[in-house]
Structure formats: structure tokens, C-alpha cells
Amino acid sequence: MNFSRLFILRPVGTTLMAAGLFLAGIVAYAVLPVASLPAIDFPAIQVSASRPGADPETMASSVAAPLERRLGTIAGVSELTSTSSLGSTRITLVFDMAHKVDSAARDVQAALNAAATDLPGDLPTLPSFRKFNPNSAPIIIYALTSDTMSGSDMYDAADSVLVQRLSQVEGVAEVSVSGSDQPAVRVQTDPQRIANMGLSLEQVRLAIANANARGPIGAFEGNVQSETIGVSDQISDPADYANILIKGKSGVMVRLGDVANVSAGVRNVRSSASFNGKPAVILQITKQADANVLATVDRIKALMPELQKFVPAGLDISVLSDRTLTIRASVREIQKTLIISILLVMLVVMVFMQGTTAILAAGVTVPLALTGTFAAMWLVGFTVDNLSLMAITISVGFVVDDAIVIIENIYRNLEKGLAPLQAALVGARQIGFTVVSISLSLIAAFVPLLFADGVVGKILREFSLTLTFAILLSTFVSLSVTPMIVGQLMKAGALHSAPNRVARSVDAVMGRLVGVYRGSLLPILHHPWLAGLATALTIALTVYLFVQSPKGLFPQDDTGLMFGSTEASPDISYPAMLVLQKQAAEIVRSDPAVESVASFIGASGPFSGTVNQGRLIISVKLALLKTTPSTDIIARLRPKLAKLNGINTYINPSLDIRVGGRSGKSTYQFTLWDPDITELEATVPRVVEALRKLPGMTDVNTDRDQGGLQANLVIDRAAASRLGVVIPGSLRRASTTLGTVASSSVISGSHNVN
Numbered sequence: 143m144n145f146s147r148l149f150i151l152r153p154v155g156t157t158l159m160a161a162g163l164f165l166a167g168i169v170a171y172a173v174l175p176v177a178s179l180p181a182i183d184f185p186a187i188q189v190s191a192s193r194p195g196a197d198p199e200t201m202a203s204s205v206a207a208p209l210e211r212r213l214g215t216i217a218g219v220s221e222l223t224s225t226s227s228l229g230s231t232r233i234t235l236v237f238d239m240a241h242k243v244d245s246a247a248r249d250v251q252a253a254l255n256a257a258a259t260d261l262p263g264d265l266p267t268l269p270s271f272r273k274f275n276p277n278s279a280p281i282i283i284y285a286l287t288s289d290t291m292s293g294s295d296m297y298d299a300a301d302s303v304l305v306q307r308l309s310q311v312e313g314v315a316e317v318s319v320s321g322s323d324q325p326a327v328r329v330q331t332d333p334q335r336i337a338n339m340g341l342s343l344e345q346v347r348l349a350i351a352n353a354n355a356r357g358p359i360g361a362f363e364g365n366v367q368s369e370t371i372g373v374s375d376q377i378s379d380p381a382d383y384a385n386i387l388i389k390g391k392s393g394v395m396v397r398l399g400d401v402a403n404v405s406a407g408v409r410n411v412r413s414s415a416s417f418n419g420k421p422a423v424i425l426q427i428t429k430q431a432d433a434n435v436l437a438t439v440d441r442i443k444a445l446m447p448e449l450q451k452f453v454p455a456g457l458d459i460s461v462l463s464d465r466t467l468t469i470r471a472s473v474r475e476i477q478k479t480l481i482i483s484i485l486l487v488m489l490v491v492m493v494f495m496q497g498t499t500a501i502l503a504a505g506v507t508v509p510l511a512l513t514g515t516f517a518a519m520w521l522v523g524f525t526v527d528n529l530s531l532m533a534i535t536i537s538v539g540f541v542v543d544d545a546i547v548i549i550e551n552i553y554r555n556l557e558k559g560l561a562p563l564q565a566a567l568v569g570a571r572q573i574g575f576t577v578v579s580i581s582l583s584l585i586a587a588f589v590p591l592l593f594a595d596g597v598v599g600k601i602l603r604e605f606s607l608t609l610t611f612a613i614l615l616s617t618f619v620s621l622s623v624t625p626m627i628v629g630q631l632m633k634a635g636a637l638h639s640a641p642n643r644v645a646r647s648v649d650a651v652m653g654r655l656v657g658v659y660r661g662s663l664l665p666i667l668h669h670p671w672l673a674g675l676a677t678a679l680t681i682a683l684t685v686y687l688f689v690q691s692p693k694g695l696f697p698q699d700d701t702g703l704m705f706g707s708t709e710a711s712p713d714i715s716y717p718a719m720l721v722l723q724k725q726a727a728e729i730v731r732s733d734p735a736v737e738s739v740a741s742f743i744g745a746s747g748p749f750s751g752t753v754n755q756g757r758l759i760i761s762v763k764l765a766l767l768k769t770t771p772s773t774d775i776i777a778r779l780r781p782k783l784a785k786l787n788g789i790n791t792y793i794n795p796s797l798d799i800r801v802g803g804r805s806g807k808s809t810y811q812f813t814l815w816d817p818d819i820t821e822l823e824a825t826v827p828r829v830v831e832a833l834r835k836l837p838g839m840t841d842v843n844t845d846r847d848q849g850g851l852q853a854n855l856v857i858d859r860a861a862a863s864r865l866g867v868v869i870p871g872s873l874r875r876a877s878t879t880l881g882t883v884a885s886s887s888v889i890s891g892s893h894n895v896n
Contacts, residue, residue: 146570149622150563156626160510160619167513170520175434177525178469178699179798180604182597183431184276185243187250189213189233191269193262197852199819201226208260209233209269212253218246223813225845227752236276239600243273276800278315280426281435282442283462283759285417285740290456293322293415294408296423299453304425307449311441313433320742321415321423327380328407335401340391349388349398353377380404412716412753413744416724417462418731424462424740424759432523439466462740463761468701476531483538484508491542493648495549503627504545510623511541511616518611524604533608540584540609541616544577545624552628566629574621581617585610597799601696696799700772703796706730706758707807710789712847714754719743722789723756729782730760730793735770737761754847760793780840792841808841822846 149156175181191205206224213235214222221236237246250271258268284304286296300319308317331346359371377383384399398404415422429438450459491504512534524530552569560568588606591599666673708726710719720743727741742757762772772795783791792807814829816822826846834842 144567144571145574146621146625147567150566150570150626150629153626153630156623160506160623163510163514163517163615167510167516169517171513171516171526174516174520175432175525176436176469176473177527178435178465178472178701179527180529180601181431181525182239182600182799183243184239185237185241185246186276187235187237187243187246187271187273189235189250189254189269189271191231191233191261191265192229192267193231193265194229196229198226198228201229201231204262205265205269206231206233209254209257211260212257213250216246216249216253234276239596247271247273274316275428275431276805278428278431279465279796279798279800280463281429281465282427282439283740284425284427284446285460285462285738286423286425287417287420287458287460288454288456291454293421293423294325295454296421296457297322297408298325299457300423300425303452304449307445308425308427308442311438311445313429313435313438313441315428315430315433318426319423320426321413322421323408323410323413326407326409327378327383327404328411329383329398329402329404331402339388339394339396339401341388341396341401345388346398346402349386350383353383353386380406410744414720414742416727416741417460418738419724419728422740424742435469436466439464460738462738462759463703465701465703467764468767472528473526473531476528476535480531480535480538483535484512487538487542491546495546497632499628499631499633500549500553502631503549503624504542506623506627507541507545507616507619508538510619511612512538514615514619515608515612518615519608522607524608527604529601529605530608533605534612537609537612537616540613541619544581544617544620547577547580548573548620548624549628552625556632562632563629566625566632570621570625577617577620581613584613601799698773698795699798700767701796701798702762702764702767702772704758704760704762704772704776704793705796706760706791706793708756708758708789708791709807709843709847710754712754713851714788716743716753718788719753719756722786725786726756726783726789726791727758729786730758730779730791733775733779735762735766735775737763752847758791758793790843792843794841806845807843 189209191209193201193205196204202224206226209231210222210224210233213219213233216235218237218241219235220238222233224231224233226232235246235250237243254269254271261269286300286304288296291299297319301324305317305319308314329346329350331343336343336346354377359373361371362369381404384397384404386398387395388398388401390396415424417424427442429435446459453459487508488505492501495501495504515534515537519526519530548570551573552565555565555569555572556562558565588610591602591606592610593599594602706726708723710722714722723741723743727739730736731739738761740759742759743755744753762770762775776793776795779793783793794807794809797809814822814826816825823846826844830842830844833839
């Protein structure tokens with residue numbers, strides 16, 4: 143069977159097929175998503191629950207444990223971790239990569255419904271969950287600052303205007319706001335005054351709720367007309383709250399302002415952010431897994447001028463980080479490399495292939511195979527990234543080989559005296575099986591990568607499949623278009639024309655190279671043991687170099703963006719943490735290579751944390767990246783930050799590949815498990831200290847906060863019963879003196895239970 147026969151005898155159809163393949167590839171390249179690396183979508187879900195006032199151990203035992211028992215029964219869960227802090231619990235579930243996140247969300251909802259009966263009855267809200275991708279980093283970060291607006295006003299403008307519109311942009315997955323919070327009226331009660339008035343906190347709460355309730359009132363219906371009843375029952379001014387009346391002892395009415403301090407504020411007073419030293423609100427925007435990062439950012443930037451019209455005039459919007467700048471530069475460099483590779487291959491073909499027809503037949507394989515590869519990438523959902531472009535660049539050397547083999551065999555038949563068309567038919571039939579065998583042998587080298595599991599398999603699968611597509615398409619083009627061009631365009635007697643000067647020069651150089659090769663081959667043929675010795679030495683050297691070479695999951699990239707984490711004592715106050723955080727941010731900002739710094743404490747969104755933990759987002763000047771990599775900047779900042787007493791700062795470059803649902807303050811992390819929390823608390827500090835003594839280890843830390851001060855109330859239940867005090871209600875009643883029913887002690891406890 144001669145596969146090439148139909149294409150050789152149908153030159154018009156073959157030409158149209160080649161043109162269609164080329165155009166399809168051009169269109170596919172234009173619509174392919176662009177990213178730095180292949181899209182890796184980890185199906186992960188984060189469950190959040192709150193119980194205000196509960197200590198970490200209570201949260202872990204009463205909230206996290208019941209939820210984990212139910213969530214742990216879901217099929218496909220590969221990682222289940224929880225973090226409990228004061229009043230809140232966060233549980234992260236990571237599923238197998240083959241699991242669909244939508245089906246996982248349904249399973250999680252069912253588990254939460256089943257766990258509702260096991261949870262405490264005083265939870266303000268039921269546990270909630272959200273889908274997220276641990277590997278998804280912000281593609282663009284905006285900083286909102288103002289010289290005239292407060293943090294709550296900036297947050298309100300961002301949350302009510304910017305977030306809603308930006309979330310509607312095609313390709314955007316999530317827009318989160320960090321820094322400050324929504325405006326609120328804060329009521330700070332005076333327990334002594336409340337006790338003197340014979341009130342309880344529950345009475346105060348009910349009075350506020352009843353005075354600010356908004357509900358349906360009803361309507362008047364008549365024979366001719368109906369009227370809806372409306373009451374101005376919602377208040378927003380602190381002065382109105384201060385005038386709320388509460389019925390006290392003996393029917394005496396008490397104003398809320400007499401027993402509490404009422405002021406305008408925000409919902410979370412222990413949350414703040416800054417940008418280059420100025421109070422700020424930060425917007426972090428992430429993209430959907432299959433979205434084109436360049437097109438998405440372009441759409442966001444095009445929309446921002448319009449959104450600027452709908453926010454207050456005093457609000458300045460600055461770009462803190464734009465991930466597409468380095469992606470564009472990286473893709474542009476790969477594209478240049480690809481063009482250079484194509485030109486070099488074509489130059490070699492022109493030098494060694496004599497005749498315009500042979501050059502055209504071999505050269506047409508390159509653009510057709512590469513554009514066809516783009517079309518195949520679009521069909522299977524790949525992206526244009528560093529790995530896929532690198533695979534295409536490597537394939538340039540492969541795709542022309544099959545065509546050269548076909549052309550050489552056709553020329554061999556021409557030299558026997560056959561006509562060009564007959565030589566193409568015979569030559570393609572003779573060598574077709576060999577060309578297919580060569581291509582399959584090349585593809586076989588990538589088969590193990592196609593079946594690799596995990597993150598490495600996900601990354602390398604796109605690389606290997608892209609190479610496979612290029613090889614298969616080059617084989618197809620070599621067996622169809624190449625012999626058609628030679629058979630239809632080659633003129634009879636073209637082989638008998640005199641060689642030109644370039645051909646004679648090439649033949650002379652090749653003759654000398656063959657002579658050198660013959661001279662080096664003779665000693666090996668006369669002394670076979672030399673070949674065995676060279677082989678053994680090569681294998682030994684390869685093994686030695688493999689052992690000595692540094693190893694890692696993926697090469698460290700430098701995107702010009704760094705993330706920092708700060709950590710102080712677990713019992714530090716918010717004002718003290720604010721001062722230390724500001725000092726750390728100023729030290730980082732003073733480095734000449736740093737463009738801008740954003741700082742967070744207790745912020746909401748993906749950078750959330752407790753009061754003693756902060757976050758830093760550091761943008762590096764892109765013009766200095768080539769001469770000053772991020773690792774050098776971190777090494778320069780580390781000793782300066784170490785001199786800052788009371789706070790530890792850890793900085794790491796932003797990574798395109800992040801594994802696991804639990805983020806850490808360093809590049810690598812491992813988990814200690816123990817069913818006995820007391821033993822775990824005693825073991826963790828010893829392990830951390832031992833790791834810090836190892837050579838080459840830096841930024842060793844733990845996400846378990848230990849050593850903070852904690853007040854422990856030991857209830858004298860007999861005295862409480864004698865006085866008629868109900869427990870735990872006694873802890874909320876200021877009319878009972880705690881000193882008569884409890885003894886107070888300070889113990890060293892855990893701030894976070896992980």
C-alpha cells in the first residue's frame with residue numbers, strides 16, 4: 143500500500159489541504175490561551191466556620207473535629223487540613239486531580255448538612271465553603287489609596303463598585319479585597335455600668351436589634367385605593383444608636399449611650415493595609431484556569447478608566463503587580479528563539495539540499511507541522527506557555543528529518559533514470575514504512591511522560607504531547623505534501639545540471655569531515671575494548687553528575703513579585719503589631735531594587751491571618767531583574783529584617799507552581815501529626831530548633847503559635863451554686879463578681895491549633 147500515492151496524483155487537493163492546515167494553525171495560535179506554565183487546576187474547597195470568643199482548642203474540638211469527621215468520608219480527598227484560631231476555623235480539602243470540583247462541592251455541601259447536628263448551637267452562622275485553586279496566583283494586583291478618604295470609605299468603594307464590575311470581566315475567576323472593612327457602628331459596653339443598672343449584655347443586644355430591625359409592615363386596602371405602610375426603622379448614625387432606650391432595674395429606662403461608647407467604625411477594627419506607607423485597600427484578581435491571562439488583563443485594564451468615573455474623585459488606583467509583564471517578556475523570548483531555530487534549520491536545508499524544488503519540499507514541512515501543532519493544541523485545550531513553546535522549538539529539528547529522508551530516496555530513484563513523478567511514487571512507497579518507524583521511535587521516548595501522575599505529570603504531559611503532535615504532523619506532511627512537490631515540480635534532467643560554487647564548497651567540507659571521522663573510527667575498530675571503556679566511563683560520569691546535580695520540583699522562576707510573611711508573639715496587641723509591621727515594610731521598601739510594597743495585618747481574602755501575623759507583597763523593578771534576581775534581594779534583606787526585634791519576617795519569590803492546600807512561609811514544608819496535642823506542643827519546638835541547626839537551612843518556622851499568654855478561669859462550682867450563679871452565663875453577667883467564684887491564672891498556651 144502506498145499512502146503517498148493519492149496525494150502525489152492529486153496536487154490541487156493536496157495543496158488545498160496544506161493551505162487549510164496552515165490557516166487552521168494560524169487561527170488556533172491567535173485564540174490559544176497564554177500562560178507562563180501549563181494550567182494546573184487543583185480541585186480544592188475551603189470550609190470556614192466561626193464561633194466568636196472561642197479559644198483555638200475549643201474551635202478545634204467543638205467545630206473542626208465534627209466537620210472533619212464528616213468531610214473525611216468524602217471519596218477522592220487527597221489532603222484534609224484545618225487551622226483553628228481565636229473564634230474561627232478553616233478547613234481545606236484537596237481532591238485528586240481527576241476529581242471534578244463541582245461534584246466535590248456537592249459532596250462537601252452534603253457533608254456540612256450532615257454535620258449540622260454535631261456542631262454547637264451558638265454558631266452565629268452555618269459553616270460555608272468556597273471553591274478555589276491553590277495554584278492560582280493573582281494575575282494583577284491594584285492598590286487603592288487616597289489623601290482624603292478613610293480606609294472604610296475606600297473599602298466600600300472597592301467592594302460595591304470595582305469588585306462587582308471586575309468580577310464580570312471574561313476570564314476573571316475571583317476579585318478579593320484586603321485591608322480595612324465595611325463601615326459599621328461599634329458599641330463598646332461598660333460592664334460596670336451595665337451591672338449597676340441591673341442589665342445584661344443580652345438585653346443590650348436585643349434592644350439594638352429591635353431598634354434597628356427592618357421587616358414587612360403591611361398595607362391598607364380600600365375599595366378604590368391601597369397604600370403600603372413603611373416605617374423608618376433602620377438607623378445608621380452613632381448618635382441615634384446612643385439614644386436607644388433599654389429598660390433597666392425597677393422599670394428605669396436607660397439610654398445606650400449611658401452604658402456604652404457608641405462610635406462610627408468598621409466591622410473588623412483589627413484589619414488594615416498599606417501601600418508604600420500610605421493606608422490602602424488592595425484588590426487581588428485571579429483568572430479562570432482556562433482563561434488567556436494576557437487577554438484577561440488587557441480587558442481589565444481597558445475597563446479601569448470607565449470604573450474610575452464611578453468611584454470618588456479622591457481615590458487613586460495604582461498597579462501593584464502585573465503578572466503579564468514577565469509572561470509577555472518570557473513568551474516573546476521563546477518566540478524569538480523559535481524563529482531563530484526555524485531560520486537555522488532552513489539555512490542548513492538550503493546549504494545541503496541542492497535545487498529549489500528540494501529546498502521547497504523540505505522547507506514547507508516546518509511551517510505546516512508547526513501550525514498544525516497549534517491547531518492540535520487548541521483541540522485538546524493546551525496553552526501557549528514556556529513549556530509548549532519550548533517543545534515546539536525542539537521539534538523544529540525533528541520535523542524536517544522525515545522530509546529529508548523522503549527527498550533523498552526520491553533523488554536516489556531519479557538517479558536510476560526514473561521520471562520525477564514515477565520516482566516520487568516509488569520513492570515514497572519504499573521509504574514510507576521507515577519514516578513511520580522513525581517517528582514512532584521518537585514518540586516512544588515520550589510515552590513514560592504521558593502516563594506520569596501528579597503535578598509533574600500534568601506539567602510534562604503538555605510538553606510531551608506537543609512534541610508528539612509535531613512529530614506526527616511532520617510525518618503526515620512528509621508522506622503527503624513533500625513527495626507531491628518533488629514529483630510535480632521537479633523537472634526532468636535537473637540532476638544533471640552542473641553544481642554551483644556553494645554545492646562544491648559543501649561537498650569539499652563534507653569530504654574532509656568524512657576523512658576525520660574515518661581516522662577516528664579506525665582505532666576503535668582495531669581495539670574494541672576502547673569502545674567498552676568509553677561507554678563505561680560515560681555511564682559512570684552520568685551517574686556521578688546526576689547525584690551531584692541540585693534537585694527540585696521545578697526550576698525557580700523570577701517573576702519580579704515576592705511574598706513575605708511576618709510573625710510576632712501570639713499575645714501581641716494590634717497596635718504593637720501595627721508598629722512592627724510598618725517597620726518591616728519600611729526596611730523592605732528601602733532596598734533600591736524594590737518598586738513598591740503592600741502590607742497587611744488581619745486582612746480579609748487570600749492574605750488573611752490573625753493579629754500576630756502579617757503579609758507583604760513586594761514588587762521588584764523589572765529593569766533590574768536581569769542583573770539583580772529576587773533571590774539576591776531576599777539575601778540582602780534577610781540580615782536587615784533579622785535585626786528588627788519582636789517580629790520575624792520570611793520572604794519568598796512568587797512561584798508559578800504551588801502544591802498542596804496549605805500555604806507556608808517557606809519554599810518547602812512538611813507536617814507533624816500526633817493524636818496527643820500536649821506531646822505535639824512539646825515536640826514541635828525541638829524539631830524546629832534541630833532543623834535550624836542544619837547547614838543550608840534558612841527561614842525555618844512553624845505555623846503553630848505557641849508561647850502566648852492565656853487567661854485560664856477555674857470555676858468554683860460549689861460557690862457558684864451557693865450564690866445562684868448559672869454557668870456559663872455567669873461569665874457574661876457583670877453583676878456577679880468573678881473573684882468570688884473563680885481563681886485566675888496565666889498559662890502558656892497555643893494561639894493556633896493546626
